[in-house]
Amino acid sequence: MKSKYISIIDIARQLNISKSTVSRALTGHPNVNAETRAAVLELAQKLDYQRNPLALGLAQNSTNIIGIMVPEFMSTYFPSVIIGAQEVLHAAGYNSIICHNNESYNAEVLNTKLLLSYHVDGIIVSHTKETRNFDHFQMIQRRGIPLVFFNRTSDELNVPHVVVDDYEAAFHAVEHLIKIGRRRIAHLAGPDSLINTRLRQQGYLDALKKHKIPIDPQLIISYDLTLEKVRIYIKHFLDLPEPPDALFTINDPTAIAAMEVIKQKGLSIPKDIAVVGFSNDLSAQLVSPGLTTVAQPTFDLGREAARLLLQDINAVVKNDYTIKKAPAVRLKTKLIIRESTVPAQQARRGTRNAKR
Amino acid sequence: MKSKYISIIDIARQLNISKSTVSRALTGHPNVNAETRAAVLELAQKLDYQRNPLALGLAQNSTNIIGIMVPEFMSTYFPSVIIGAQEVLHAAGYNSIICHNNESYNAEVLNTKLLLSYHVDGIIVSHTKETRNFDHFQMIQRRGIPLVFFNRTSDELNVPHVVVDDYEAAFHAVEHLIKIGRRRIAHLAGPDSLINTRLRQQGYLDALKKHKIPIDPQLIISYDLTLEKVRIYIKHFLDLPEPPDALFTINDPTAIAAMEVIKQKGLSIPKDIAVVGFSNDLSAQLVSPGLTTVAQPTFDLGREAARLLLQDINAVVKNDYTIKKAPAVRLKTKLIIRESTVPAQQARRGTRNAKR
DNA sequence: TTTTTTGATGGGAACGTTCCCATTTTGTTG
DNA sequence: CAACAAAATGGGAACGTTCCCATCAAAAAA
Structure with a gap:
């Protein structure tokens, strides 16, 4: 079957010139x-020609x-991070493919291979x-393809x-609780595999230490995945x-699920538990009472990630893409x-900046 | 610069056979x-070969x-519709590119051209x-590329x-309000450009009619876009x-924004206003009180959309992709x-099925 | 006028696949 | 053992671009 798309050659033929000239x-x-x-531009416009990015690639x-x-x-x-990133990428003339994997490692590996196969x-x-x-991220680097992490990262790799400053954010959040007079502050942490979890926990611990509040291991629980578990822990x-x-x-x-349980028990938020x-x-x-929380600059996360990536891409083009300490x-x-x-x-007037 | 990717030719050379055979x-x-x-499979595995979909395309x-x-x-x-669609597409061996346009018509046209240029x-x-x-959707059809709408659709086009059955859904929602004794039921409708809006409004009107409740035009407002306006209308x-x-x-x-205003006025939900x-x-x-609402089968919407599309794609391949009444x-x-x-x-036990 | 430079164009390779056709090798049958 | 069919392989076109190199004409310099 003949292609349904107009090519550069169609234009060349109609104008009786070579495809090189059209190009x-x-x-x-x-x-x-x-x-x-x-003449070429006019005909291209008229035929609604669009360059084939597959061939170009x-x-x-x-x-x-x-x-x-x-x-x-x-x-x-994540959508707002993506929007931020796309804003910067688009301005630089790049398109993007969004992949998601439902927190599945296997899907992540598969998607990595998929992206590589598309020569992104x-x-x-x-x-x-x-x-x-x-390993799959190392494969990306080994092939010389620029890679940038955001939000979740790894010390193992030089990426x-x-x-965001998870440590400071947690520190200030806990300090806020201390300042409103709380002394027995529990912490529901995330999975240990995430650096974020570890940093936030450290921020929690150090805030307690700074204010001379004894640390009670009973009040710290790391948990994985399901909200069902949260209810049990609370x-x-x-x-x-x-x-x-x-x-x-x-x-x-997690906080919202916890609030539900607390309210069901007939306790008052924040009087009994903040x-x-x-x-x-x-x-x-939207929840009631409104939840005190740490706001992340999601759009900026995306924008910055895109900027870091473009920087590396340009370095690759200029051939000075040397392995050095990756910027953070x-x-x-x-x-x-x-x-x-x-x-x-x-x-x-209840918002304030974390120091950095 | 030599490509960083392994090709079929690299394999052919190493095994001293032709690329045709490798293919x-x-x-x-x-x-x-x-x-x-x-031998080919083993070497491909070892070299971590991946077929280049650009070339294939x-x-x-x-x-x-x-x-x-x-x-x-x-x-x-939309994310859950997408996940449903991808589930079906993936099972059929298709990958997908997600585009979003922030409700902007211009971005939609641009993205349409982008997708077309990638020969999806x-x-x-x-x-x-x-x-x-x-027009941009008609262009898709003119090129013979299968197209499926979901959620929002158009009568102008045969796509x-x-x-979901917006009419029935609205009808039952309003009937529910009538059954709990309400008689002055206001309706904040969406923009007239959407069929959904019109169908839901008709469902609202017909439910009132059925129960002999006079229609008060004062209680119906169509509005566009901003939540700021909602607050004014409420x-x-x-x-x-x-x-x-x-x-x-x-x-x-819209409902949640309305609830805020109502609560601020010191009125009780649902006692004064349901x-x-x-x-x-x-x-x-999550809001308090919890919001009565019409649940849509989002995953199934995606799955069905994907199925309809695959059906058309197969018809195209078999060349019996004739223009007929499009299935709905x-x-x-x-x-x-x-x-x-x-x-x-x-x-x-407060959930029930709408009849169809 | 002759030579050189510049501007405009065409031809064809390359990218990585598949697919058709031709050729070679192997196997089967009379 | 010839004759032929079947299986296995190779060669090369095609897809739509870009880009290098060659060609050719025209304009500028000698």
């Missing part, structure tokens, strides 16, 4: 007669496509919770990355002889204070 | 010696890629709120589509000499009853 006219090469160029061994791989995209977090010019990644083996907390008077969680869904989440999901302002960008967070820690009338 | 071995063509095949004029275009993906709605084998679309001109409703005792909105964010939304966003169960699938919705219409203790 030159379309790409803006200087050495082409003004009239010829005009083959010929130039560069596709102008960037792969963006995220673990999920049902929350607002670079890849932006936030890896899954399950990912402990980074440029952009993250009940466990509440049944302790000395139950906590505050809770700091790894993310907002709650702080992380990430400022859309739902954080750390962005500021902002503690959003709502009624889950400070009752409404006090929460007037 | 046959890899694609599973019958006419190839068992030993040769084994060029050669076969078919890319095995499906374009999925949605107006936004910050809510859970089919496109699944939910168009923007702004879209009133469908296979899968939707205040307007509440200031009427005879304010409404119930509210049915075009979607959940509220029903549409779509069952994640936030519907209509899926059932489910009214999720929460405390915004029925106080907690009554809402026990």
Whole structure:
């Protein structure tokens, strides 16, 4: 079957010139007669010609496509990072392919291979919770394809990355709880595989230490995946002889699930237990009471990641893509204070910047 | 610069056979010696060879890629439709490219051209709120590329589509309000450009008619885009000499914004005003009181859309892709009853199926 | 006028596949 | 053992680009 698409050759034939000339006219090469160029452009317009990026990719061994791989995209977090990244990429003339893998390591490996097979010019990644083996990312680097991590990163690999300052964010969140008079602050942490989890936990510990509050291992639980477990753990907390008077969680869904349990038990938030989440999901302002949480600059995360990547891509083109210490960008967070820690009338001007 | 990728030719050279044979071995063509095949497969594995889909696309004029275009993906709605679609597409051996356009008509046109230029084998679309001109979709059809609409569709075009029964869903939602004793039911409709809006409004009107409740045009407002306007309209409703005792909105964010205003005014939900939304966003169960709303089978919408598309793609291949009446699938919705219409203790078994 | 430079064009390789056709090798049958 | 069929392989076109090199004409310099 003859192709349904107009090619450069169709144009050449109709104008009785060679495809080389048409190519030159379309790409803006200087050495082409003004009239010829005009004729080509006009016909191209009329036939609704569009350059075939597959052929271009083959010929130039560069596709102008960037792969963006995220673990999920049902929350607002990753979509807004993606939008930020695309803004910058698009301005630089790149298109992007979005991949998601539902937090599955296997799907991540598969998608990596898929992106590589499409000869993308670079890849932006936030890896899954399950990912402990980074071979597939090393494969990307070995092939000389620029790679940037965001949000979730790894010490094992030397990859440029952009993250928020999880340590400081957690530190300030916990300090906020201390300042409103809480002393038994529980922490529901995430899976140990994530650096974020470890940093936030360290921030939690150091804030307690700074204010001379004894650390009670009973009040720290690392958990994996299901919200069902959160409910069990919260009940466990509440049944302790000395139950906590505050809770700091790894993310907002966890905090919201916890709040449900607490309310069901007939306890009052924040009077009996104050709650702080992380990430400022859309739902954080919809729940009642509103959830105090750490806002992340999601769009900027995406923009920065894209910038780092473009930097590397340009280095590759110029051939000075040498392995050196990969740059790391750390962005500021902002503690959003709502009624889950400070009752409404006090929460007037309740936002402040973390120091950095 | 030599390509960083292994090609079929590299394998051929190393084994001292022709690229044709390698190609046959890899694609599973019958006419190839068992030993040769084994050797090829082994070396391919060892070198981590991956077939180049760009070249394949060029050669076969078919890319095995499906374009999925949605107006936004910050809510859970479109991502879950996408996941449903990908499930079916992936099982059939297709990859997909996700495009979003932030409800911008211009971006939609651009993305359409982009997808076409990548020679996708089919496109699944939910168009923007702004879209009133469908030329770009007709262009897709003119090129003989299968196209399927979901959620938002158009009567102007003969395109296979899968939707929920907006009319019935709205009818039942309003009937629910009537059954709990409401008589002055206001309706915040969406932009007239969407069929969904018109169907839901008709469902609203017919439910009132059926129960002999007079229609008050004052209680119906069509609005566009911003949540800011919602707040103004709600205040307007509440200031009427005879304010409404119930509210049915075009979607959940609108309902939630309305609830905020109502609560601020010191009115009680559902006692003074009952509220029903549409779509069952994640936030519907997080707000307080929980929002009664119409749940859409999002995953199934995606799955069905993908199935319709694959059907057409296969028809194209078999060359019996004739223009006939495009199939339309209509899926059932489910009214999720929460405390915004029925106080907690009554809402026990509070879900029911709409008839179809 | 002759030579050189510049501008405009055409021809063809290359990118990595598949697929058709031709050729060689192997196997089967009369 | 010839004759032929079947199986296995190779060669090369095609897909749509770009890009290098060659050609040719026209314009500028000698």
